[in-house]
Amino acid sequence: MLHVVAFIDFEAERLNDLKEIYQNFTPRVREEPGCIQYTPTLDFDTELPNQIRDSSQITVTEIWEDYKAFQTHLKAPHVIEFRKQIQGIVKQVNVKVLQPIT
Numbered sequence: 001m002l003h004v005v006a007f008i009d010f011e012a013e014r015l016n017d018l019k020e021i022y023q024n025f026t027p028r029v030r031e032e033p034g035c036i037q038y039t040p041t042l043d044f045d046t047e048l049p050n051q052i053r054d055s056s057q058i059t060v061t062e063i064w065e066d067y068k069a070f071q072t073h074l075k076a077p078h079v080i081e082f083r084k085q086i087q088g089i090v091k092q093v094n095v096k097v098l099q100p101i102t
Contacts (some may be wrong), residue, residue: 001064003064007058008090009092011091032076
């Protein structure tokens with residue numbers, strides 16, 4: 001199993017545009033073979049003193065059956081189209097690819 005966490009910094013005034021893009025994109029990713037979880041999220045204010053919040057960042061959590069499924073995802077036509085759609089909205093993407101401790 002492979003866990004992926006993507007931190008997506010975007011132009012704050014374009015949040016609604018990005019939400020709409022994700023609403024169309026997310027179901028397609030979830031239908032991909034090997035996709036166990038794909039969830040775009042926004043920070044939720046808990047008022048914890050040590051909480052790090054960023055209103056101009058989406059965090060996507062993903063779980064894939066294996067690395068091959070994740071690689072296939074990255075090459076899927078709808079992913080390539082998604083990258084085109086977010087140009088000018090997304091400023092930077094940082095990704096962590098993780099495996100469970102065994």
